[in-house]
Amino acid sequence: MPDSLLPPVEELLKAAVSALGGSERPGQVSMARAVQHAIDKEEHLAVQAGTGTGKSLAYLVPSIRHAMGSDTTVVISTATIALQRQLVDRDLPRLAETMAKELPHEPSFAILKGRRNYLCRYKVTAGWPDDDEGDQLFDPREVSATGRMVQRIQEWAETTETGDRDELVPGVNEQAWRQFSVSAKECLGGQRCPSAGECFAELAKERAGEVDVVVTNHALLAIDAMEGMAILPEHDVVVVDEAHELVDRVTSVVTDELSENSVFLAVRRVARLIDQPISDRLQEAGEDLKALLAAAPSGRIDELPQVLGLTLALVRDSAHACITALGSRNADKDDPEKGGQRKMAFAALDEVHDTAVRMLDAYGHDSEVDRAEVVWLEAGTDRRPPILRVAPLGVGGMLRDKLFGDRTVVLTSATLALGGTFDGLAKQWGLADGEWEGLDVGSPFDHPRAGILYVAKHLPQPGRDGLPEAYLDEIAELIGAAGGRTLGLFSSMRAAKAATEALRERIDVPLLCQGDDSTMLLVKQFAEDEPTCLFGTLSLWQGVDVPGPSLRLVIIDRVPFPRPDDPLTSARQRHVAARGGNGFMAVAANHAALLLAQGVGRLLRSQDDKGVVAVLDPRLATARYSGFLLNSLPPFWRTTDPAVPRAALKRLAGD
Known part of the structure; x- marks a missing residue:
């Protein structure tokens, strides 16, 4: 159907929100309009949309409208499996059913993964020897466990209709799965493989070529764009969600x-x-x-x-x-x-x-x-x-030529404006001034009224010898005021474990530590038992979504700068400095601001949430770069007075 005959994006969004039982949000409407404008004008767009904006609908509605109007496919790329599953299992099915009433036909969608994620039918039947592990010695118990996984895969192979590894619950280890999968370079190809007509990877690719929206991941997007493998169907619009992860994921692909x-x-x-x-x-x-x-x-x-x-x-x-x-x-x-x-x-x-x-x-x-x-x-x-x-010192040139060159790209995340501007990430993406537009649609949350950002200015600077005793005292007092309900985000696993060991004897609420069990189960336990606290490291900074009274306090032990001896980060800093830039600000401070904003963002996950973010590192209040970091964070009410967060947490605990 010609674009001119399709309902305006605002009308489609309003119908979708209403049918899904939601309410109109100004930020969501602004974002949907901006995405539609970028598609119409064939321009690149970066959108920062805070938690609660409803950004998925804001880009899915104009994406589906474009797919209908141009008879093409739109690609949605995410960094995490969790968001992929949310889009494919929840958002897109509900949206497709709703929009079918407004559009020529019900929107269709599919998920597409790399070839290694699909069972290879020929490898199952041919029994190729796969000696990747060679002469390495294994614990006999591990060998036995892997053998049971291999047997389970063989039984599953006889019934599966998709060949998708994610169907296997519980999952299997890489050693077992490798016996039944091939990479793109190992694949025999359609002309030579006896099982080509039944190939799960090819069938998934065919399905993807027939739908309006394809959901994939940043790694596959990079492989498709940079290695010329034509994995994704032809498309002229890409939406990159969780865009703050794009550079790291692309770097991993080309390392x-x-x-x-x-x-x-x-x-x-x-x-x-x-x-x-x-x-x-x-x-x-x-x-x-x-x-x-x-x-x-x-x-x-x-x-x-x-x-x-x-x-x-x-x-x-x-x-x-x-x-x-x-x-x-x-x-x-x-x-x-x-x-x-x-x-x-x-x-x-x-x-x-x-x-x-x-x-x-x-x-x-x-x-x-x-x-x-x-x-x-x-x-x-x-x-x-x-x-x-x-690894490359930068991937901006590759992204500019291969990803942004001949398609419209919309990049979105809750965290893009570092130091209050999109410029830092735009440079990493390879976009020059005038080649893109930036938009911050804010958040529906009232941050100054809902949360306090407390920086413990009185504490000593963090050192290399573990957590100072003063930090442990501060953590114990804050948890006591909150009655538990604390997510502790630490800069290293060693620090998280040390804090857990020291505090289990000092606090009277349950304390979980990442590594005690699977992260998913720990987060579930933390969410279901209000007094429980959970300590951990990197994956918790970005992967925890716990709305409600189970999370009232987020503690961050230190500003999350990359390790000074990290080879890639330190090399990038030196390279920026050699070109006349500020290597520390362009690389280390950007990295810290991004992760800090993600960590702080764990506090408010719904309209009714309230609480405190406590950063124990005094440098967030005293260092010359503190303004840049603070400008990267949501506009919480700020204080360095220790009495303020304690009083607020006690009131919330009483409520």
């Missing part, structure tokens, strides 16, 4: 790694297919790499040591020799089983070869300004060896 495991896996996969002396060369290169990485210190590698350069060149050249020995990539097309083994061998060899090449190419620049990538060594653990990684 490569090299270790003894990846080299030896390539050897095992190719050894049966080529002459042994050639595969032995790669085995020897892997042994050299293993010895070198085991002896090397972890951390960033700014200049290429001669011995590392020689070892990487040896890995590169021996992997290339194996690739050459394998011959044509189209060989064995009439023998799917052997063809599958060859495809997996090529995939492993390509990864080893291309990563070694990329690491060698990361060096040889004339100055720091010319550096494009950073290489670092991540220390090994009892369960895995050291890993050499390489």
